[in-house]
Amino acid sequence: MNTIEHWINGSYVPAGERTAPVTNPATGKVTGQVALASVEDGNAAVAAAKAAFPAWRDTSLARRTQVLFAFRELLNSRKDELAAIITSEHGKVLDDALGEVSRGQEVVEFACGIPHLLKGSYTENASTKVDIHSIRQALGPVAIISPFNFPAMVPMWFFPIAIAAGNTVIIKPSEKDPTAVNWVAELWKEAGLPDGVFNVLHGDKVAVDTLLTHPDIKAVSFVGSTPIAKYVYETATAHGKRVQALGGAKNHMIVLPDADLDLAADAAINAGFGSAGERCMAVSALLAVGDIADSLVEKIADRARTLRTGDGMRGCDMGPLVTSQHRDKVSGYVDAGEAAGATLVVDGRGVVPDAEGDGFFVGPTLFDHVTTDMSIYQEEIFGPVLSVVRVDSYDDALATINANPYGNGTAIFTNDGGAARRFENEVEVGMVGINVPVPVPMAYYSFGGWKNSLFGDTHAHGSEGVGFFTRGKAVTTRWLDPSHGGINLGFPQNS
Numbered sequence: 015m016n017t018i019e020h021w022i023n024g025s026y027v028p029a030g031e032r033t034a035p036v037t038n039p040a041t042g043k044v045t046g047q048v049a050l051a052s053v054e055d056g057n058a059a060v061a062a063a064k065a066a067f068p069a070w071r072d073t074s075l076a077r078r079t080q081v082l083f084a085f086r087e088l089l090n091s092r093k094d095e096l097a098a099i100i101t102s103e104h105g106k107v108l109d110d111a112l113g114e115v116s117r118g119q120e121v122v123e124f125a126c127g128i129p130h131l132l133k134g135s136y137t138e139n140a141s142t143k144v145d146i147h148s149i150r151q152a153l154g155p156v157a158i159i160s161p162f163n164f165p166a167m168v169p170m171w172f173f174p175i176a177i178a179a180g181n182t183v184i185i186k187p188s189e190k191d192p193t194a195v196n197w198v199a200e201l202w203k204e205a206g207l208p209d210g211v212f213n214v215l216h217g218d219k220v221a222v223d224t225l226l227t228h229p230d231i232k233a234v235s236f237v238g239s240t241p242i243a244k245y246v247y248e249t250a251t252a253h254g255k256r257v258q259a260l261g262g263a264k265n266h267m268i269v270l271p272d273a274d275l276d277l278a279a280d281a282a283i284n285a286g287f288g289s290a291g292e293r294c295m296a297v298s299a300l301l302a303v304g305d306i307a308d309s310l311v312e313k314i315a316d317r318a319r320t321l322r323t324g325d326g327m328r329g330c331d332m333g334p335l336v337t338s339q340h341r342d343k344v345s346g347y348v349d350a351g352e353a354a355g356a357t358l359v360v361d362g363r364g365v366v367p368d369a370e371g372d373g374f375f376v377g378p379t380l381f382d383h384v385t386t387d388m389s390i391y392q393e394e395i396f397g398p399v400l401s402v403v404r405v406d407s408y409d410d411a412l413a414t415i416n417a418n419p420y421g422n423g424t425a426i427f428t429n430d431g432g433a434a435r436r437f438e439n440e441v442e443v444g445m446v447g448i449n450v451p452v453p454v455p456m457a458y459y460s461f462g463g464w465k466n467s468l469f470g471d472t473h474a475h476g477s478e479g480v481g482f483f484t485r486g487k488a489v490t491t492r493w494l495d496p497s498h499g500g501i502n503l504g505f506p507q508n509s
């Protein structure tokens with residue numbers, strides 16, 4: 015049996031007594047056992063990161079950047095391997111897995127520019143013959159705790175910048191698809207990263223709690239569901255760490271009556287059913303404004319029925335859900351939506367997938383006449399279930415979005431520039447698409463939601479990411495000359 019071990023200080027560390035099965039969701043077959051860290055394993059990972067920190071922090075920017083470029087080249091030339099690992103443990107189709115790797119690679123490319131990003135500022139003669147400059151310095155060992163749905167990209171939102179800035183990292187990947195990060199660890203070694211700078215600690219709550227409370231961990235970047243994000247934020251800040259904790263989502267797409275309904279239907283399909291709805295930026299609620307709803311629902315339904323669900327290695331449109339428990343949970347939501355009186359237009363339960371074995375499939379599912387009191391609207395289903403909510407006006411659509419406790423992503427489909435501009439200004443959501451259904455910002459902007467979709471005040475990557483993984487220092491300098499003499503016990507005043 016394949017055992018997925020921790021990676022500490024540049025090599026694998028055998029699993030202890032506790033392990034958990036890893037499954038290929040397209041076949042239902044167990045493919046490995048992942049180590050579940052003990053507190054001692056966690057302490058060993060932190061000790062390795064702590065020991066590696068001083069030398070890595072003091073490594074020149076020129077050398078650090080060379081390692082980053084080498085990593086980028088290796089990743090770019092071998093990304094097919096990583097995509098295949100993602101598909102075999104997560105289930106998303108191979109094209110989508112490649113897309114995930116490419117979006118992560120963008121952050122590596124952004125981090126290659128770290129010498130420019132870390133430049134401080136300088137003020138000459140702030141006071142007479144007194145100069146001031148600012149610098150940004152690394153924090154120390156930092157922890158990254160990631161969810162199952164982007165086993166490569168989400169860790170890559172953080173570690174390239176953390177490492178480029180001179181920190182050392184410990185990643186705690188999801189125990190459902192842990193192999194991708196081990197592959198990345200080996201790639202870093204090949205790229206010349208010193209041992210101990212990049213460590214992987216596999217596990218569950220024990221591993222997470224060890225990192226959240228360990229005095230040597232300086233910062234925590236977390237991505238996952240809202241209740242755990244809130245817990246991570248509260249626990250790690252109580253232990254004196256800076257924290258960015260990205261949580262769950264319920265993303266709305268508004269379609270105004272003037273929109274091109276065919277293009278809007280295409281977008282709804284892509285954003286609703288891509289990665290089987292297991293994206294934090296998936297559209298799960300479509301707000302159809304005015305009298306377009308009948309026609310729009312028909313167009314979406316026609317397209318949904320043509321999608322091929324099956325094994326992600328077989329060129330299908332949509333893969334399985336990550337576990338049998340999650341498949342059952344998603345099917346349960348479909349039952350609940352029907353029972354609550356929503357119109358089930360396309361039913362994905364009982365789909366016949368293009369796959370061998372006993373995978374965890376639910377096909378594309380479309381509900382119409384959903385109301386905001388139904389559980390299928392209120393909760394994050396995280397599956398291929400799209401709910402159409404009919405509203406009378408733009409104002410009703412906006413009020414619905416702003417009343418929702420989540421605020422990750424949203425999109426408006428319209429050809430009316432004035433309406434789009436108003437929406438951009440009025441909506442209480444962190445990432446907004448104008449005719450773009452999944453508005454994931456590029457690496458040089460920052461990714462993050464509002465309200466219950468993010469705890470903390472810093473978004474991922476871009477300049478906010480650089481700020482998160484460094485702390486500022488302001489240095490005031492004078493080179494003494496006779497004009498600086500004399501005794502004066504007062505607080506210095508500018509002159």
Ligand code: NAD
Nearest residue numbers: 160161162187188219222237238239242260261262263294
């Ligand atoms: P999850 O919250 O179950 O797990 C996330 C991480 O937390 C994993 O590493 C897991 O091992 C750990 N964890 C789980 N339970 C824990 C506990 N009780 N104590 C400590 N640690 C614990 O999330 P998931 O199911 O892996 O991922 C899906 C969720 O992530 C969805 O809600 C999705 O919206 C969200 N997500 C959000 C974003 C974003 O950018 N906002 C991006 C991706 C995923």
